[in-house]
Amino acid sequence: MKVLAVSNNTGDPTPHIPDEMRRIAELQAAGVIEQLYLKADRSGAVIMLETESGDEAERQLATLPLVQRGVTSFEVTELVPAA
Secondary structure (H helix, E strand, O other): OOOEEEEEOOOOHHHHHHHHHHHHHHHHOOOOOEEEEOOOOOOEEEEEEEOOHHHHHHHHOOOOHHHHOEHHHHHEEEOOOOO
16 A cells, blocks of 8 residues: 655754664665655655555654654555546
């Protein structure tokens, strides 16, 4: 299932970026994260995931250091194909 996740930073992510990028690379290699974009204003990210469900996407996102450290939170939306 395709899942869209949009984050909003609640703190400064800068000190955590190396750890975050390592975990993102692991999730990309596992086929969980398909696309990653930063918001132009750097207030968060937009991620396209492939998971079994929205709940599974939330579990995977919870492994990100920025989430674990309370620096960002995600809104998760399950997607379905149009027509």
